[in-house]
Amino acid sequence: GAGVSQSPSNKVTEKGKDVELRCDPISGHTALYWYRQSLGQGLEFLIYFQGNSAPDKSGLPSDRFSAERTGGSVSTLTIQRTQQEDSAVYLCASSIGQSEGYGYTFGSGTRLTVV
Amino acid sequence: AQSVAQPEDQVNVAEGNPLTVKCTYSVSGNPYLFWYVQYPNRGLQFLLKYITGDNLVKGSYGFEAEFNKSQTSFHLKKPSALVSDSALYFCAVKSGGSYIPTFGRGTSLIVHP
Numbered sequence: 001g002a003g004v005s006q007s008p009s010n011k012v013t014e015k016g017k018d019v020e021l022r023c024d025p026i027s028g029h030t031a032l033y034w035y036r037q038s039l040g041q042g043l044e045f046l047i048y049f050q051g052n053s054a055p056d057k058s059g060l061p062s063d064r065f066s067a068e069r070t071g072g073s074v075s076t077l078t079i080q081r082t083q084q085e086d087s088a089v090y091l092c093a094s095s096i097g098q099s100e101g102y103g104y105t106f107g108s109g110t111r112l113t114v115v
Numbered sequence: 116a117q118s119v120a121q122p123e124d125q126v127n128v129a130e131g132n133p134l135t136v137k138c139t140y141s142v143s144g145n146p147y148l149f150w151y152v153q154y155p156n157r158g159l160q161f162l163l164k165y166i167t168g169d170n171l172v173k174g175s176y177g178f179e180a181e182f183n184k185s186q187t188s189f190h191l192k193k194p195s196a197l198v199s200d201s202a203l204y205f206c207a208v209k210s211g212g213s214y215i216p217t218f219g220r221g222t223s224l225i226v227h228p
Contacts, residue, residue, distance in 0.1 A: 004158070033215070040124075042220035043159075043205065050214065059215075091158060103149060104216065106158035 002026075004107035006092050012113045013082055021077040021110045025094030032075050033104065034067060037089040046090075049075060082114045117142040119208045121219035128196045129227050136191040136222045138206030148189040149207040149216065150180055159205060165189060176200070196226045 005024040013019050025032050034046040045059035049069040060066070064082075069075040079086055089111050093104040119140045128134045140146055147166055151159040163174025170182045180191045191204060203223050209216040 006158075031214070035218070040220070043218035045215055045217070048215050056215065093159075103161045103164055104159075105161070106151075108156070108158040 004092055004094050004105050006090075006107035006110050008110060009108065010111045010113075012115060015084060015114055016081055018078065018080045019082055019112065021079075021090050021112070023075045023077070023092030023094075023107060025073065025075070025092070026096075026105055027073075029094035029096050029105070030072065031095040031097060032069060033093045033095075034075070034077050035091045035093065037091055037109070038087075043091065046077070079112075082112075084114045087112055087114045117146075117208055117210045117213060117217050119206050119217055119219040121204075121206055121222045123222050124220075125223045125225065127225050127227065130198050131195050134193050134196040134200070134224065134226070136204050136206075136224060138189045138191065138219060139187050140189060140206075140208040141187060142208055142210040144211050146187075146189075147209045147211070147216075148180075148182060149209075150174065150178070150189075150191050151205045151207065151218075152176075153203040153205065153221070155202075162191070162204075196224075198226045198228055200224060201226045 007022045030051045032049040035043040047067045048056040064080045067077045089109040091109045093106045095104045096102045149164045150162040153159045163172050165172045165182045173179045178193050203221045205221050206219045207216040
């Protein structure tokens, strides 16, 4: 597609439920990132995928968070047993590669509200 | 380790006046620096980047940024602000050895008519 697509745009869930957030990167972009944006906290790195390499999961805040990327394209971020502190905007970004010369294209995000 | 600081949570400026949004960074080795803008309910949009070369970088919508190695700064500037520039601005840094950019907390720019 022309840009990075994220779905759903908004998600309200009850505490304790599992949620799945989807990211469809730009075709041909091998690098994919998930960030979390909380009010006043800026962007918090969660996980990074590059091609078929093992992902960098160093930013995942707890073992309730996981992500996968199928076929080097679409990625799903899963949050199990959601907590109120998980409420945030989850942003996905993709890049054509690892080179420093390339920027990052962001999706519009998924606003998650845990009630 | 790499980090970036945006010391101002909010910047207010009158339309037509010059604006500056500040950013300082810390990295090992050469920095790769980026500015992004976020409008309400939207994702981040790329404005400009510094990789190497001229210290003054020109980007989208009339914005520019100056890389200052001695002060480890990469301030965003525009000679004449527009009300439509009102948005949240993020500075990001990446070291040559990292694949993951670190973003600042963001600065809210408010341009008054």
